Amino acid sequence: MTDARFVDDARLVIEDVSKWFGQKVAVSEISCSIGPGVTGLLGPNGAGKTTLLRLLVGLLHPSEGRVLVEGVEPQRDPTVLGDVGFVSEDESVYGSLSARQFVRFNATLAGVADPDTATTRALETVALTDVADRRVGDFSKGMRQRAKVAAALVHDPSVLILDEPLNGADPVQRAHLIDLFVQLGNQGRTVLVSSHVLHEVERMADRVIAVIDGRLAAVGGVRSLRTLMTDIPQTIRIDSSDARGLAAALVASPYVGGVSIDDGTVHAKASDPAGLARAIPIVARDLGLSITRVEPEDESLESVFGYLIGRR
């Protein structure tokens, strides 16, 4: 498949989907697909991420277009949701139940034949066993999030749709959940995670889908996306034995739009990154410099996402 919006082994397909609420357009003509592995869904607040996820789990009907889960429209045939786990952005827990009761209820709701075993397994997975019999209402936000993740995992789904699952979790819990999502993705499950914490998405997602103002802004791997942004010079960080000499030589080259020096490090705005990569060793040789480090500075998801928003 040549269109980067789509993957060959798609489990979730979004076809020309629009969703509006009265006069407000929440999602506009989005088309893409999601396959096994972890995919990050990015977007500023109000971009339409939650609407998109709710369309995928059948909580909302598309105003136009259609969504397919495992090849089936969930609104037409909700039985397909038996293979889907969903963590909602809302609280969506019964505060009066214990974590065990809540997860077990989800197990029975999902038709798990042995809900007790499945509940124990899911609680262990999110490291809530010790507090399993405490009321969810008394939990911290992060613990409630883990209870919700356990509830979404209890029936062992092959598709997981997670709306801001890391919200409120402390750093240790976040790391644990990220590892878990990566592990689930590596097992061949389809994990779609929305988040506004970009560096965490970067840690877990092989592929990102960026939605801005309800429209699809970008789809793909972070580095591939950055490479595509040819109109925005890439910033390259270069550590050398003579920053001033190197900066003067680079600024004269046709591959660099500008340079700055910060604490002995050269930051070069490359208008042609490939040309700059070829030029750096030549300049170093000619000036007799030693180069200790060359690396792109703005290939992070945060930079890419910032550029995407900035283009709007």
Next chain:
Amino acid sequence: MTDRAIIVDRGYRTYDGERRGTGAAVGAIIRDGFRRVLGLRRKARSKLFPWALIGLMVMLAALFVLIQWIAGELTDDLPRYGEYFDTISALPILFMALAAPQLLVPDRTQGVLAVYLSRPLRMGDYLLAKGIALFTLMMALYLTPQLILHLGLAGLAPEGFFTYLGDNADVLWKVPVVAFVYFCLHGSLAVAVASYVPRIGFAAGTYLGIVIIANRLAEFLSEAAFSGARWFAFLAFEQHPRYVRDWVFDLPGQTIMGAAGFEPWAALAAVGAIVAASAVAVWAQYRRLP
């Protein structure tokens, strides 16, 4: 060195067991409904109100049997079957005021509808499951004391247990039919209110308020001296099942509908209309959720 060890994080382990479909989800909601209304697996204070009402209804039936056992004869002075609905009338209404909001309100206010509907369930399945849970609980509440009364009276009957049962076989359809009409009226009103009101206590109070105030309004307005005043008798919601009960059991009851010159079938039709209107109101609310 120590031989003690612990594996803290076992990573994700898959579940290889069976997974069932919509039927299992509906069953889970029904069972959860029973637990929620009856306060099962919850703190003692959650159990207090529902079980006090159940206990009172059952004890009254047992008490009537006991009195007749002590008296050594069956008497027509104590309520039976049709009349028993009157004797206990306030208790099922109170139970309904508790049960319907308990079943519906927390799911909306705690955002849990998304949990249900991201499962193999449609909104219709969800509402059906809630309806079945309420129906089962209320019918059990109406019928259990009647069963105790029936079997108790049969046990005391001078003509013998089975002869009494045979002679009174008609109550086996009359009591459930009347209980069903009571359930339809009160269930539909309470569910409609609980679908819109965001607090359990407020929903219970609103439902009770509607039942009481509408009755008073009907009483007052249907006797007023203007043309068409008698049509206000239809506002006496709470009395519609009672009028149907009088019809089924052939009892000489006094109802606002009867006093206004309406036949019992009009009360039955009014119950049907209230059920239909409530169903439309509930669907209108839930079709736009979550």
